[in-house]
Amino acid sequence: MLDEFKKLMKEQYDIDNIELSSNFKTDFDLSSFDFIELICLVEERYGIEMDEDDYKSLTTVEDMITYIQEKLVSNH
Amino acid sequence: MEVIEVKDRGQQRQFLDFRRKLYKESSLYVDNNLFLIQELFAGKTSFVNDKDIYAFNVKDSNNIVCQGLVVYASDLSDYIQLCFFESLEGQDEAAKLLVDKAIEIGKKHNCKKLVIGLNGHVNYGLGLLCDHYDEKNTFSSAANPKFYNDYFDKMDLEKVYLCTYRSVTDHTRIERYASLLRKIKKNYEFRSFDKKRFDEYSKIYTDLNNQAFEGHRYYYKRNYKEDKEMLKELFLFMKEDSLVFAFKDGEPVGFVMWYPDYNELAKGGEVFGAKHFFRNIFMGRKIKYGKLMEYGVLPRHRKSGLVMGLLDQVYIAMQGHGIQNLVSSWILEENADSNSVCQALCDEKYKRYVVYEKEI
Numbered sequence: 001m002l003d004e005f006k007k008l009m010k011e012q013y014d015i016d017n018i019e020l021s022s023n024f025k026t027d028f029d030l031s032s033f034d035f036i037e038l039i040c041l042v043e044e045r046y047g048i049e050m051d052e053d054d055y056k057s058l059t060t061v062e063d064m065i066t067y068i069q070e071k072l073v074s075n076h
Numbered sequence: 077m078e079v080i081e082v083k084d085r086g087q088q089r090q091f092l093d094f095r096r097k098l099y100k101e102s103s104l105y106v107d108n109n110l111f112l113i114q115e116l117f118a119g120k121t122s123f124v125n126d127k128d129i130y131a132f133n134v135k136d137s138n139n140i141v142c143q144g145l146v147v148y149a150s151d152l153s154d155y156i157q158l159c160f161f162e163s164l165e166g167q168d169e170a171a172k173l174l175v176d177k178a179i180e181i182g183k184k185h186n187c188k189k190l191v192i193g194l195n196g197h198v199n200y201g202l203g204l205l206c207d208h209y210d211e212k213n214t215f216s217s218a219a220n221p222k223f224y225n226d227y228f229d230k231m232d233l234e235k236v237y238l239c240t241y242r243s244v245t246d247h248t249r250i251e252r253y254a255s256l257l258r259k260i261k262k263n264y265e266f267r268s269f270d271k272k273r274f275d276e277y278s279k280i281y282t283d284l285n286n287q288a289f290e291g292h293r294y295y296y297k298r299n300y301k302e303d304k305e306m307l308k309e310l311f312l313f314m315k316e317d318s319l320v321f322a323f324k325d326g327e328p329v330g331f332v333m334w335y336p337d338y339n340e341l342a343k344g345g346e347v348f349g350a351k352h353f354f355r356n357i358f359m360g361r362k363i364k365y366g367k368l369m370e371y372g373v374l375p376r377h378r379k380s381g382l383v384m385g386l387l388d389q390v391y392i393a394m395q396g397h398g399i400q401n402l403v404s405s406w407i408l409e410e411n412a413d414s415n416s417v418c419q420a421l422c423d424e425k426y427k428r429y430v431v432y433e434k435e436i
Contacts, residue, residue: 031416031419031420032413032416033253033256033381033384033416033417033420034420036253036256036379036380036381036384037252037253037255037256037381040253040255040256040258040259040381041255043255043259044255044258052379052380055379
C-alpha cells in the first residue's frame, strides 16, 4: 500500500522521498485545498468514503494509509 | 478652519460638488460612490434606518478642503465610522479636525473605537488604498492618493490590512482539483440567481451572508430590505450568473458573487453611471477582468472544499462572457482561509488596503 500511495503522490504532486512519517503539511507543504484534493483522489482510487471529521487526524502518510486500510476492511 | 455639518440641500450640493471636482481633476479614479452618498442624503435607501449619519465639510476661508461622513450603526455599536473621506493635498490639520469630530460623535454614542475606511457596512467598501496609487480602481473598490494615508499615519492609529489578488483565468489552476470538483458536483447543486423569484433569492442571499460572515471583523447583520435594494441596483447591469448559490439537499449552504469590472468602461475622473454600461452593450467594448466580490459558505460545510466548487462556477460564467482575467475584492490579511483560497487559484497578490482604528 505504501508503494501505491507513493505512486499516487508522485503522479499528483510530483513528490519523491515519501516516508511513513512524512507530514503532509510540514514535509510536502500541501495547502488545505491540496489536501482535500488528495482526499478526493484517495476516495476515487480506493472506492472508499472518508468522513470530514477524520481529516484533521490524517497528518502523516502513515495516518492516511492506516485509515485507508481500516476503511477497506470495514467496506468488506 | 472649521468643521461644518451638512444640514441642508445647499450644503449637500457643496459636499457632492467638491467630490466631483476632486475626482475630475485627479483623472485617476472612477467614482463608484457618488450615487450612494446622494441616496444617503436623500434618505432614499433603507440603509439609513437604525443609523445616525452625519456629513461634514471642513472649510478653510470658506473653501472646502476636506470632507467625510460619520456613521453610527446600532448593530456595530462599538465603532464610530469615518467614511467616504476625501481631501485636498496638504490638509493635515483639516483631516485631524474631521477625525476629532468623528471621535466626539463616537463618545456621545458610547463607542469604544473609531474606524476609518469602513463605508457604513463592509458591503459598501472597506479600506483605503495603500499601494498601486497610479492605477484605476476596480469597480466598487477604494481609490485614494497616498497623502490620505500620510494624514492618518501621523495620527497614531492602529492599522488593519487587507489584500487582493489577481490572475489569468486559464482554468488549469482549478482543474488541478478535478477530483474535488467531481465530488462537489455530486454532493451539491449550483443555481444562479433567478430574477423571476427576486424576493426569494434575495432573502437567500441575506440569510447566507448573515450566517457565513458572523464574527467577521466589521460585519454586522443586514436585513432583507437593504439587500434587496442593493441587489436591485446591481442587477441593473449584472447578469444572473453573477450570483450563484450552492444547495445541499435543497437547502442553500453557500454563495459566490462576481461581476465584470465595469470600471474598465469608464475613464479616470468620471462618475460611474448608466452611460458606461451602455458602452459595453452598444459599443461592444470588452471587459478584461472579472471581479470576485464575495463568497460565503455555512460553517458546517466549510471542510468540504465547497468553495472550490463555487469558484469553478465563477470561472465557467466568466468564460461564458469572454472574460479572461480575475481580480479579487479585499480579503483581510488575518483571514488565513480566504487567503489560502486565493493563493491556490491566483497568480499574484495585487493591491493592498488599510483600515485605521483608534480606541476612544
